[in-house]
Amino acid sequence: MRDQKLWTWHVLAGLVILVFLGLHMTVMHLDKIFEAETLNPSDGKPIDWANVVARGKTLFFPATYVVLLAAALFHGLYGLRGILLELGPAAGIQRAISVLFVLVGAGLFVFGTWAAIMSHGLAKAL
Amino acid sequence: MSDAKQILYRVRRYDPARDGAPRWQDFTIPRTPGMTVLDGLWTIKQTLDATLAWRASCRMGVCGSCGMLVNGRPRLACNTQVSELGADVVALAPLPNFDIIRDLVPDLAPAFDAHQALMPFIVREDVQERENPTGEFGQSAEELEHYLQFSYCIKCGCCMAACPTYATDPSYSGPMPLAQAHRYNADTRDEGFRNRKETLAGERGPWRCHFAGECSRVCPKGVDPAKAIQLMKRELVLDYLRLRRAHASAPVAPKPKDGKRRPDVPDAPARTV
Numbered sequence: 321m322r323d324q325k326l327w328t329w330h331v332l333a334g335l336v337i338l339v340f341l342g343l344h345m346t347v348m349h350l351d352k353i354f355e356a357e358t359l360n361p362s363d364g365k366p367i368d369w370a371n372v373v374a375r376g377k378t379l380f381f382p383a384t385y386v387v388l389l390a391a392a393l394f395h396g397l398y399g400l401r402g403i404l405l406e407l408g409p410a411a412g413i414q415r416a417i418s419v420l421f422v423l424v425g426a427g428l429f430v431f432g433t434w435a436a437i438m439s440h441g442l443a444k445a446l
Numbered sequence: 447m448s449d450a451k452q453i454l455y456r457v458r459r460y461d462p463a464r465d466g467a468p469r470w471q472d473f474t475i476p477r478t479p480g481m482t483v484l485d486g487l488w489t490i491k492q493t494l495d496a497t498l499a500w501r502a503s504c505r506m507g508v509c510g511s512c513g514m515l516v517n518g519r520p521r522l523a524c525n526t527q528v529s530e531l532g533a534d535v536v537a538l539a540p541l542p543n544f545d546i547i548r549d550l551v552p553d554l555a556p557a558f559d560a561h562q563a564l565m566p567f568i569v570r571e572d573v574q575e576r577e578n579p580t581g582e583f584g585q586s587a588e589e590l591e592h593y594l595q596f597s598y599c600i601k602c603g604c605c606m607a608a609c610p611t612y613a614t615d616p617s618y619s620g621p622m623p624l625a626q627a628h629r630y631n632a633d634t635r636d637e638g639f640r641n642r643k644e645t646l647a648g649e650r651g652p653w654r655c656h657f658a659g660e661c662s663r664v665c666p667k668g669v670d671p672a673k674a675i676q677l678m679k680r681e682l683v684l685d686y687l688r689l690r691r692a693h694a695s696a697p698v699a700p701k702p703k704d705g706k707r708r709p710d711v712p713d714a715p716a717r718t719v
Contacts, residue, residue, distance in 0.1 A: 324647035327679070328686045406615050406654065 330398050336391035340384055347375075376443030382436040389432040397421045453477040453528055455486055457498065458539040460546050468539075468546070471495075477528065483516055483536060484523040487550075500550035507666060510602030514550050515539040520604035522666045541607035554603050560619040561601070563645050564627040569638025575698060583635040584699030596629035596674050598667045605661035605671050611654050618654045619645075621661035621671035628674040631681065635696040643685070652678050 347359045351366045362370035375381040401421050405414055452474050460468035475489045484502055491498050500523070502512040507525035514523055517537050528536060544552035570576040605621040606612055612620040627646060630636045645651065652675045661671040684690035 321647045323649050323651055323653045324643075324682050324686050327653045328683045331683060402654065406611065408614060408616070 326398060330395060333391040333395040333398075336387060337395055340388040340391070343384065344388075373443045373446055376439050379440070382440040385436040386433050389436070390429055393425045393429055393432075397425045450534065451477055453481075453486065454535045455490060456535055456537045457490070457550070459498070459549050460540075461548050462546065481528045482524055483514075483521075483526045483528060483531075483538070484512055486528060486536060487523060487538075498550075499548040508600060510600030513541050513552075513602035513604045513607070513666075515541060515607065520607040520664045522602060522604070525666050541603050543607050543609070543613050544603070552603065552607075554606075556616075557603055557606050557620060557622055558601075560623040560650065561626060563650070564619065564623050564642055565638055566623075566626045566630060568630065568633065568636050569641055570635075570695075571637050579698075581698045581701055583696040585634055585696050589634045589693075589696075592634075593629045593632040595669055596625050596632070596671075599626060599629070599665075599669050599671075600667055602666065604664045604666060605669075608660040608664040610658050610660065611656060615654055617649050619650045619652075621655075621675065624652050624655075624678060625661075625669065625671035625674035628678040628681075631678065632693075634693045637695050639681075639685075639692065643682070646678065646682060651682070655679075 346354055348366050351360050359375070360366045360371045361374045362368060364371065398421075401417060404417050409417070453476075455473040455475060457471050457473065458468050459465070459471045473490045473494050475486055475494070478485070484505060487498065487500055487502075500512065500514065502524060503509040504511070505524045507522050510522070512523040513520060515521075515538065516523065516526055517531050517533060517535075520541055523538075538550060540546050540550045541552045541554075544554060544556070547553050599622065601622060603622065605625075609618075609621050611618050624646075627642050631639050631642060655672070655675045657672055657676065659672045662669070662673065665671065681690060
């Protein structure tokens, strides 16, 4: 069951990345084509401070950062774990790799989520 | 390719009881029209070296015994003509990814253990019908198409020898057992998906397959194990998401009412078990 479950989530995380990375590309690089004011309400480039603050004030963008972070961490670390396990390490090392990746993934997720929440609070205060 | 009347066979020899490491040995033998790689091996054994060991049986690409590495590619020796290799040297080695029993004889036991673990047979829940069959299970031609090509597998091990994942990961079941598991899962007469899932959902399942496709490329019977593995992954993902639509179990087909037995057809022999 374990590998069936993990692989399914791996695929689902890939789909989430596809959607949210598409959104990122739309916001950051296709601003001339999609002149949507909700994405870049201030004039100028998407990376301009005013636009970054404006997006940070909404709940939508920090939420997408967290979802994309979770998906990218799981997808990437699970894939890397698979590559390492195929090198044929001993059972103990395999367990150690799995535990290490869970800890690293959880740590990065907590840190990234904290950063997203803080940026939202900071943007609202401005 | 030259029109030489002779051909050089370069054979990898290894006897674990005697040799420290495998070695190459050359044999020059007459080249004849339509000669297969297996024919050449027989010529060597009959005229040059009777100790050379390999497996073979049917000589017609059916039994799957004579799988070996021919000029770097897993093939059936009986199904490969020397002329189609387009080379003046026929280099033969045992199938990779297996231990060597002797010379060109690989130890296929791990592959068959994995095969057996995935229950490569029709599993039915109606034990009464299974033990005392009253007829055949009905199946349409369309239902047959879902698994027919996978049933052509002769278990020669060529796909296992070509698989880059099986080469490095001993916990991976390999393309042959997985394709056969899918062959039975896709069979409407079968009800064993849940039983096979106990193995398939774990680390011995299809998850390590990178879809390199080498298994399908080398299969001497034209089976596409890589496709079977991807289809199986899809089935298992849908099963986890509770979206899998299990096929209805094939019922016992009604016996023809108006049929009349031809007088020259003898009765079936009595059951022995």
